[in-house]
Amino acid sequence: MADSSTTFDVCIVGSGAAGGVAAKVLTDAGMRTVLLEAGPALNPEEDFKQHVWPYELAHRGAGIGGRGNEFVPPNGFWNDDREPYTQAEGTKFYWYRSRVVGGRTTMWGRAAYRFSAANFQPKSREGASEDWPITYEELASYYDKVESYIGVFGSKENLADVPDGVFLPPPPPRCTELLVKRGCKRLGIPCIPARAAILTRPLGGRPACHYCGQCGLGCKSASNFSSSQVMIAPALATGRLTLRTHAMATKVLVAKNGKTRGVCYIDKHSGVEHQVLAKAVVLAASACESARLLLNSRSAIFPVGLANSSGVVGRYLTDTISVDSEGYFPQLETLPPHNHDGTGGPHVFIPWWKNGENKDFAGGYFVEFGGGPKMPCPGAFHQICKRVQGYGTTLKKQCRRLYGTSIYFSARGEMVPNKDSYCELDPYVTDEWGIPVLKFHFQWGENEIRMAKDMHQTIKNIIEAAGGRYISPPALGSGNGLSIGGTSYHEVGTVRMGKNPGSSVLNEFCQAHDVKNLFVVDGGCFPSHPEKPPTLSIMALSWRASEYLVEMSRKGNL
Numbered sequence: 001m002a003d004s005s006t007t008f009d010v011c012i013v014g015s016g017a018a019g020g021v022a023a024k025v026l027t028d029a030g031m032r033t034v035l036l037e038a039g040p041a042l043n044p045e046e047d048f049k050q051h052v053w054p055y056e057l058a059h060r061g062a063g064i065g066g067r068g069n070e071f072v073p074p075n076g077f078w079n080d081d082r083e084p085y086t087q088a089e090g091t092k093f094y095w096y097r098s099r100v101v102g103g104r105t106t107m108w109g110r111a112a113y114r115f116s117a118a119n120f121q122p123k124s125r126e127g128a129s130e131d132w133p134i135t136y137e138e139l140a141s142y143y144d145k146v147e148s149y150i151g152v153f154g155s156k157e158n159l160a161d162v163p164d165g166v167f168l169p170p171p172p173p174r175c176t177e178l179l180v181k182r183g184c185k186r187l188g189i190p191c192i193p194a195r196a197a198i199l200t201r202p203l204g205g206r207p208a209c210h211y212c213g214q215c216g217l218g219c220k221s222a223s224n225f226s227s228s229q230v231m232i233a234p235a236l237a238t239g240r241l242t243l244r245t246h247a248m249a250t251k252v253l254v255a256k257n258g259k260t261r262g263v264c265y266i267d268k269h270s271g272v273e274h275q276v277l278a279k280a281v282v283l284a285a286s287a288c289e290s291a292r293l294l295l296n297s298r299s300a301i302f303p304v305g306l307a308n309s310s311g312v313v314g315r316y317l318t319d320t321i322s323v324d325s326e327g328y329f330p331q332l333e334t335l336p337p338h339n340h341d342g343t344g345g346p347h348v349f350i351p352w353w354k355n356g357e358n359k360d361f362a363g364g365y366f367v368e369f370g371g372g373p374k375m376p377c378p379g380a381f382h383q384i385c386k387r388v389q390g391y392g393t394t395l396k397k398q399c400r401r402l403y404g405t406s407i408y409f410s411a412r413g414e415m416v417p418n419k420d421s422y423c424e425l426d427p428y429v430t431d432e433w434g435i436p437v438l439k440f441h442f443q444w445g446e447n448e449i450r451m452a453k454d455m456h457q458t459i460k461n462i463i464e465a466a467g468g469r470y471i472s473p474p475a476l477g478s479g480n481g482l483s484i485g486g487t488s489y490h491e492v493g494t495v496r497m498g499k500n501p502g503s504s505v506l507n508e509f510c511q512a513h514d515v516k517n518l519f520v521v522d523g524g525c526f527p528s529h530p531e532k533p534p535t536l537s538i539m540a541l542s543w544r545a546s547e548y549l550v551e552m553s554r555k556g557n558l
Contacts, residue, residue, distance in 0.1 A: 008034045008242070009553065011263050011278035013249045013293065016103025017535050018522040018542040019284030020227025021146070023235040025546035026282075031553070032240050034276050035232070036247040036265055039099030042106065042228065048218030082432040086439045093442040094486035095288055101245060102228030103286070104489060105535070107216050109345050110196040110224050111368075112152045112536040114143050114163045118355075119530035128362035128416045128447070129528035133499045133508040136163065142540040150225045151203040152536075154195035161364070162192075162351045162532075168200045170347065171211070174340055176372035176407055177348045179329065183466025184350060189458075194349045194368075197225035197536075206230070215344025224344070244276070250435050251297040251306075252281055252518065258301050260518045266433045280517040280549060280558050283495075284542065287524035288317070288423050291494035292438050294505075294520075295425050307505055307512035313495055315422045317440075318529040320490040321365070321413035321448050322483035323455045326471040327463035332372065332405040340372045340404070350462070352531060361450040363414030365531045367459065373404030407468065411455035414531040416447045417493055421485070442485040452482045492523030492534055510545035517558040521545045 009031040012019050019035060026033045042048070078097060085095050098104045117136040122129035140163075147166040154167035170193035173181065184191035198215065199208045209223040222229040235241040246268040253275060255261040262277035283290040291314040297306035305313050345368075352364035388398045426439040460470045473481050485491075498504025501513035510525050512518040521542035523534050552558050 006277070007262075008032050008276065008278040010034075010280045010282055010549070011036065011276050012282045012284055013263060014103065014283065014285035014289070014522065015101050015232060015243075016098070016227055016284065016286065016522070017105050017538050019282070020102070020105070020231030020235075021539045021542040022282050022284055022521055022546045023241055024231045025543055026550065027235040027238045027240040029547075029550040030240065031550065032242075033235075034242040034244065034278065036249055036263060036276065037099075037101050037243065037245050038248045038268065039101065040245050041101040041243070042218070044218060044220045044222075044229070048220050050214045050217045050220050051212065052217070083437070084429065084431060085437050086426045086429055088439060088441045091440055091442050092484050093440040094484060095438070095440065095491070096486065096489055097286075097289070100228075101232060101243070102226045105225065105227040106218055108489075108535065109533070110198050110215060110343075111345065111533040112147070112154075112195050112197045113532040114165055115139075115530050115532055115537050116161045116163055118161070119528075119532070122363065122414075122528045122530075126362040130417070130496070130498065132527050133497055133504075138508075139537075139540050139544065142544045143536065145543055146536060146539045149204070150197050150230055150539075151199045151201075151206070152195055152197050153193075153200045155193040157190075157192050159190070159192075159351060161353070161355065162195075165195070167195070168203070170194065171200055171209075171342050173347045174342060174372060175335065175338075176329075176332070176340070176370070177346065179331075180369055180407060180462065180466050181348060183462050183464075183468075186465045187461060189350060189462065190353050191348055191350050194346050196343060196345055198343045198345075199223045204230075209343055211342045213341040213344055247274075248433055248435070249285065249293055250433070252283075252293060253277075254297065254299050254301060254306065254515075258515060260306075260515055268433070271433070280519070280553065282546070282549070283518070283520045283524075284522045286522050287492045287494045287526075288438055290520050290522055290524045291423055292425070292436075294495065296436060302514070307514040307518055309514050310502055310505060312503065313505055314424050315419075316417035316493045316496055316527075317421045317423055317442065317491060318415040318417050318493045318526075319442075319483075319485050320488035320529070320531070320533070321411075321415050321444070321451060321455075322488045323411050323452050323459075323473065323481060324483075325409045325456060325459045325463070325473050327407045327409065327459075327466070327468035328471060329405055329407060329466070329468040331467060333401055335373075335404070337373070346370050359454065361447050361454065362416055363447070363451065363531060365411050365413030365451060365455055367409060367411045367455075367462070369407055369409040371404070371407035406471075407463075409459045409463070411459060412488065412531055412533070413448070413451050413455060415529050416445055417528065418443065418445045423494060440485075444482060444485070448482065456481065490523070490529070490534055492526040492529055495520045495524035496527045497525045498527055509548040510541060511548070516552075519545050519549060
């Protein structure tokens with residue numbers, strides 16, 4: 001084992017949304033910080049596939065046998081035989097990792113919605129989930145800081161369920177979005193400008209988006225937010241951040257006094273085990289990976305896992321509920337050809353609006369949609385090729401007639417945490433580096449099944465009100481018509497925060513109840529899972545926790 005002779009102020013594990021924020025805030029405050037990332041750093045000019053045409057890649061980007069996707073930057077949302085995970089009998093859960101500097105923010109959807117005041121009080125509101133130990137008011141100023149720094153477009157709507165923020169001007173809606181917006185108006189359903197971490201005006205030396213619509217391929221200009229380009233790069237420029245790539249964290253080191261003293265990791269190239277020493281440890285490795293690290297960090301002081309006196313590390317795993325449907329709109333067949341491009345996501349969305357209505361489920365959902373003849377590189381005719389048969393001129397005419405006539409809808413909803421959804425260490429399986437892997441248990445509850453039925457009916461109503469024909473999805477039940485766990489990439493809740501140390505792992509500042517110099521700032525800290533995407537809230541919580549860490553360190557309270 002190679003030991004480090006340097007003791008840093010802080011060691012961060014993970015470089016995604018949470019780790020990037022922590023790196024920026026801590027280094028800005030003057031703290032000497034080391035950041036461990038299990039993957040490589042990417043060079044946007046070489047590794048991002050933005051503006052690459054299919055004919056420029058072998059097999060038009062489909063990979064040998066049509067099983068790959070050469071458009072995704074290296075180490076994107078992936079599974080790797082070297083890093084397996086297992087599933088309990090009857091469980092279907094996909095755990096997508098992104099082993100690269102910047103993590104999933106390199107190619108995420110950039111949806112950036114604040115949680116509402118009600119989202120922090122689900123138990124008080126509807127008797128479901130758990131109330132958070134903080135309020136919206138306590139986090140609002142940190143949402144402001146994040147939005148002001150990274151750039152988020154949106155509009156002031158004064159809607160309680162989607163709080164307003166610090167916004168750049170939103171991009172104009174596309175014609176397909178105007179079509180759906182008119183249908184929503186007929187039904188009395190709000191349809192408002194989306195909110196996304198994409199620049200519509202220059203900010204902090206970053207240019208405005210040029211609307212190529214290829215955000216998922218990596219943004220060479222950094223016009224959309226990624227942790228690597230917007231957080232970690234300036235943190236490195238301070239000279240106070242040490243970045244160690246290909247560093248596979250295995251466990252958190254614990255001193256005799258019960259405090260953390262650093263992190264043990266394996267260099268994935270050499271296979272050599274190293275220790276990095278630090279006065280405080282911040283886990284930002286993603287909800288499941290942070291839980292895995294804590295469970296693997298067993299010792300005589302913490303026999304069931306570090307900071308796990310409550311026994312809830314790995315418990316209450318949740319993911320966003322997602323149901324997808326399609327509408328065919330014949331009026332789009334005769335639409336004159338024009339540029340449908342824009343940002344890499346929707347320009348408008350349908351926020352939750354059913355508060356006060358009679359419903360048979362707890363929580364809420366929102367609806368995203370997109371379609372039309374946009375021109376993203378990968379799979380431009382993917383959906384058409386599934387349903388059109390033939391060859392030659394007839395096939396081409398059919399494809400041209402139908403291309404862009406579908407609008408795809410995705411409703412995203414709140415999952416209520418349940419005792420049957422969790423991750424634990426598999427006692428029999430290890431990864432390539434000898435680290436015990438996670439075993440997943442996951443079940444949607446009856447609440448999610450009832451919500452999914454309502455989602456489908458809502459989408460059907462909107463499609464028909466907008467003049468389209470609803471194309472029905474698979475029947476509900478046994479997972480059909482309802483997303484597979486993990487496929488929304490929004491897994492949270494395995495290291496929950498709370499006021500009671502007996503039923504939670506962290507306090508309101510993401511600080512471990514059992515170990516005061518240990519913080520977990522990724523989505524694992526969530527006590528509940530609101531319907532909004534979690535990334536903006538993860539960043540706000542990480543910013544708040546990092547400032548608290550700096551303050552406690554200066555006072556000598558760590």
